[in-house]
Amino acid sequence: MKLEVNRHSATPIAQQVEAGIRAWIEVHGAGGGRRLPSIRHLATTHHISRNAVIEAYERLVASGLVRSRPGSGFYVADSAAALVSQPAATSGLEEVTNGLWGLFSANEHTLKLGCGWLPSDWREGDDLTHAIRQVARKSRSGIFEYSTPQGPQDLRGLIQERLRPLAITADAQQIVMTGGGSHSLDLLVRMLLEPGDVVFVESPGYYNLFGLLHLQRIRVIGVPRLADGPDIERLEVLLAQHRPKLFYINSVFHNPTGSTLTPAVAHRVLQLAELHDLQIIEDDIYADFQHTPTTRLAALDGLNRVFYLGSFSKSLSSSLRVGFIAAPPEQVQRLVDIKMLTSISASRFAEQVVTTLLQNGSYRKLIERLRIKLANQMAVALTMLKNAGWEVYTQPAGGMFVGKTTGSNYP
Amino acid sequence: MKLEVNRHSATPIAQQVEAGIRAWIEVHGAGGGRRLPSIRHLATTHHISRNAVIEAYERLVASGLVRSRPGSGFYVADSAAALVSQPAATSGLEEVTNGLWGLFSANEHTLKLGCGWLPSDWREGDDLTHAIRQVARKSRSGIFEYSTPQGPQDLRGLIQERLRPLAITADAQQIVMTGGGSHSLDLLVRMLLEPGDVVFVESPGYYNLFGLLHLQRIRVIGVPRLADGPDIERLEVLLAQHRPKLFYINSVFHNPTGSTLTPAVAHRVLQLAELHDLQIIEDDIYADFQHTPTTRLAALDGLNRVFYLGSFSKSLSSSLRVGFIAAPPEQVQRLVDIKMLTSISASRFAEQVVTTLLQNGSYRKLIERLRIKLANQMAVALTMLKNAGWEVYTQPAGGMFVGKTTGSNYP
Numbered sequence: 001m002k003l004e005v006n007r008h009s010a011t012p013i014a015q016q017v018e019a020g021i022r023a024w025i026e027v028h029g030a031g032g033g034r035r036l037p038s039i040r041h042l043a044t045t046h047h048i049s050r051n052a053v054i055e056a057y058e059r060l061v062a063s064g065l066v067r068s069r070p071g072s073g074f075y076v077a078d079s080a081a082a083l084v085s086q087p088a089a090t091s092g093l094e095e096v097t098n099g100l101w102g103l104f105s106a107n108e109h110t111l112k113l114g115c116g117w118l119p120s121d122w123r124e125g126d127d128l129t130h131a132i133r134q135v136a137r138k139s140r141s142g143i144f145e146y147s148t149p150q151g152p153q154d155l156r157g158l159i160q161e162r163l164r165p166l167a168i169t170a171d172a173q174q175i176v177m178t179g180g181g182s183h184s185l186d187l188l189v190r191m192l193l194e195p196g197d198v199v200f201v202e203s204p205g206y207y208n209l210f211g212l213l214h215l216q217r218i219r220v221i222g223v224p225r226l227a228d229g230p231d232i233e234r235l236e237v238l239l240a241q242h243r244p245k246l247f248y249i250n251s252v253f254h255n256p257t258g259s260t261l262t263p264a265v266a267h268r269v270l271q272l273a274e275l276h277d278l279q280i281i282e283d284d285i286y287a288d289f290q291h292t293p294t295t296r297l298a299a300l301d302g303l304n305r306v307f308y309l310g311s312f313s314k315s316l317s318s319s320l321r322v323g324f325i326a327a328p329p330e331q332v333q334r335l336v337d338i339k340m341l342t343s344i345s346a347s348r349f350a351e352q353v354v355t356t357l358l359q360n361g362s363y364r365k366l367i368e369r370l371r372i373k374l375a376n377q378m379a380v381a382l383t384m385l386k387n388a389g390w391e392v393y394t395q396p397a398g399g400m401f402v403g404k405t406t407g408s409n410y411p
Numbered sequence: 412m413k414l415e416v417n418r419h420s421a422t423p424i425a426q427q428v429e430a431g432i433r434a435w436i437e438v439h440g441a442g443g444g445r446r447l448p449s450i451r452h453l454a455t456t457h458h459i460s461r462n463a464v465i466e467a468y469e470r471l472v473a474s475g476l477v478r479s480r481p482g483s484g485f486y487v488a489d490s491a492a493a494l495v496s497q498p499a500a501t502s503g504l505e506e507v508t509n510g511l512w513g514l515f516s517a518n519e520h521t522l523k524l525g526c527g528w529l530p531s532d533w534r535e536g537d538d539l540t541h542a543i544r545q546v547a548r549k550s551r552s553g554i555f556e557y558s559t560p561q562g563p564q565d566l567r568g569l570i571q572e573r574l575r576p577l578a579i580t581a582d583a584q585q586i587v588m589t590g591g592g593s594h595s596l597d598l599l600v601r602m603l604l605e606p607g608d609v610v611f612v613e614s615p616g617y618y619n620l621f622g623l624l625h626l627q628r629i630r631v632i633g634v635p636r637l638a639d640g641p642d643i644e645r646l647e648v649l650l651a652q653h654r655p656k657l658f659y660i661n662s663v664f665h666n667p668t669g670s671t672l673t674p675a676v677a678h679r680v681l682q683l684a685e686l687h688d689l690q691i692i693e694d695d696i697y698a699d700f701q702h703t704p705t706t707r708l709a710a711l712d713g714l715n716r717v718f719y720l721g722s723f724s725k726s727l728s729s730s731l732r733v734g735f736i737a738a739p740p741e742q743v744q745r746l747v748d749i750k751m752l753t754s755i756s757a758s759r760f761a762e763q764v765v766t767t768l769l770q771n772g773s774y775r776k777l778i779e780r781l782r783i784k785l786a787n788q789m790a791v792a793l794t795m796l797k798n799a800g801w802e803v804y805t806q807p808a809g810g811m812f813v814g815k816t817t818g819s820n821y822p
Contacts, residue, residue: 120556186752208755317554341622341626344619346732
């Protein structure tokens with residue numbers, strides 16, 4: 001590999017190396033598994049510092065284009081195919097999931113970047129334990145029976161109430177309970193897309209979704225994520241080139257940049273969606289960490305072409321597996337059918353535990369405490385990053401993510 | 412519709428009418444939604460009794476070919492397309508699931524035929540409640556964290572032990588925890604099949620699977636289920652005509668006939684599978700109701716081309732959503748990858764509750780009591796059916812199902 005490196009350019013060497021490797025992958029094929037030159041080799045042959053190469057590789061790894069295999073070197077990731085806009089390959093899924101997999105098996109001392117999990121010592125057990133014991137004691141159907149196809153009516157009513165402050169007017173009949181955010185995404189991908197369809201995602205974005213789309217043989221195109229939401233200019237250009245069926249957006253406290261959609265960008269996104277007959281998945285699983293509600297696509301659109309996703313995995317418990325979709329009314333029945341065919345039902349027990357915590361007010365108090373804690377820790381993290389000379393992508397108003405523009409992704 | 416009815420034939424009129432309507436659907440297209448003649452119309456125009464027409468329609472409804480809409484009449488079911496061996500259509504899933512749906516929303520007084528659910532007053536709450544409280548009290552990770560990708564090691568070890576009396580030698584590394592039997596089926600269908608592939612199923616068979624295969628655009632061919640397992644002669648004929656990738660078999664206490672696979676048929680099925688390079692899903696979710704183990708395909712085959720499915724939904728709790736797949740070793744990683752991409756993880760809490768009950772011996776005692784109860788009730792049911800003049804398909808040795816050859820499917 002021979003990269004063009006200009007020592008007199010205003011562009012830092014690391015960024016030139018990154019761009020060079022990215023271009024090389026696009027030209028030489030992004031099928032995955034191909035080994036890339038070692039740090040030492042690139043530094044020596046190009047007469048540049050090893051730190052510049054390390055930084056370039058770390059950025060490529062963070063972007064999902066390159067995979068690091070400890071003790072062995074760097075390889076083109078299988079997910080690279082999706083990221084450079086070619087039809088997704090159908091094999092080698094293990095490559096896509098390896099990164100995540102490691103983190104799921106990792107111990108509590110591993111820093112789990114991009115995962116959006118609360119530290120285990122932040123988890124407050126008392127209310128949850130109490131609710132679990134209460135359901136176990138009081139509800140025979142809760143511990144034994146399948147849930148109803150759409151999920152319990154009372155729980156959907158409580159979620160309807162929770163969406164009201166976000167100005168999302170969803171009837172309980174429009175809400176379908178699921179087994180968490182990933183399950184929601186899977187149901188929607190199966191309902192809305194065919195193999196070969198084009199989907200726009202935000203770049204950087206949610207890694208596991210790229211793998212899911214790859215599994216379903218969807219063509220994935222990345223739209224750059226800016227501090228105020230997706231890059232509208234770029235979105236317009238891409239819409240002129242492609243005919244996507246769907247756009248996936250993480251509106252608030254975006255993973256991994258921490259940025260939040262502004263009203264103006266939300267409005268433009270919906271105008272373009274209307275013009276190009278595009279459906280939207282608004283993934284809002286970090287919603288409960290937000291103190292003062294900001295604009296949601298689902299609120300502007302009135303759940304017309306937007307499917308809105310929520311979850312209790314990030315705030316309350318990742319173990320219970322409870323999430324939901326608020327859907328356009330005419331899509332609900334088909335969504336429920338696909339849910340039944342593929343899983344029969346969600347866990348009635350878990351749903352009743354969440355219902356209990358929503359009803360008795362514990363959940364509201366829990367997330368109020370979490371918001372304050374997260375805001376405090378975000379301030380500390382931003383100060384530390386600033387002192388270490390790192391530039392951040394945006395100053396998040398809350399949530400769990402802060403993105404960087406330079407420096408290492410690793411501690 | 413003009414049916415051939417021969418009053419002097421040895422074949423009962425009802426069966427002639429059934430065969431006639433079935434042929435009519437095959438000839439006129441099984442796209443679904445088409446209205447069929449009323450009971451009165453058919454009886455009048457063919458000079459036959461209304462009871463014969465009613466019985467024919469009831470058998471067609473039970474087979475999934477025809478759908479009854481109360482107050483409106485009979486219609487070709489959308490699932491009919493799959494049942495008459497044409498490529499599955501892609502719309503109208505709601506038709507496939509309507510039957511099941513009603514039962515999930517029905518109250519406790521509705522007789523839920525073909526569902527395999529224990530009556531709610533048979534459910535014993537004490538041990539389960541105790542285990543739930545114990546996990547809630549003792550395990551922070553149990554109530555809060557995602558599970559591991561494959562499921563907890565200790566639980567998989569306990570399942571390995573439970574498979575030993577069935578002569579299934581699966582290492583814990585070959586076992587993947589899932590969110591129940593339907594989730595297991597969905598994962599395997601996605602891993603093993605492409606749209607347009609052919610799958611053999613038993614006929615009659617598990618209704619929800621037909622809908623799932625329909626959703627995934629799989630071509631479904633029915634192999635008649637006899638009292639000793641699938642009809643081997645017919646299987647050989649069908650294998651000469653089609654190139655199926657997969658054969659789905661409910662080996663023990665088959666839903667809905669109650670029949671159990673014999674060793675000789677199991678052996679022949681595996682020989683044919685070898686010859687035609689066919690993979691097999693052995694759905695054994697009623698295994699724990701069997702007192703004396705009989706031959707399993709997974710035992711003969713050594714988990715080479717057989718995927719073995721188990722579940723705790725039928726015996727312990729349908730609410731917790733815990734099942735498993737024992738898979739050929741080289742297929743495990745990909746199965747886990749697809750599980751992660753589509754649902755991230757199963758419920759660690761539910762898995763720990765099941766682990767607790769397996770470890771402390773409560774589960775073993777629970778299913779021993781259930782086996783005795785089911786055997787007693789089966790004897791009572793068989794006597795009642797005999798006294799009512801009904802002929803049963805086979806005399807089940809246990810389990811929850813008894814099939815009929817004549818008479819009504821409704822109480």
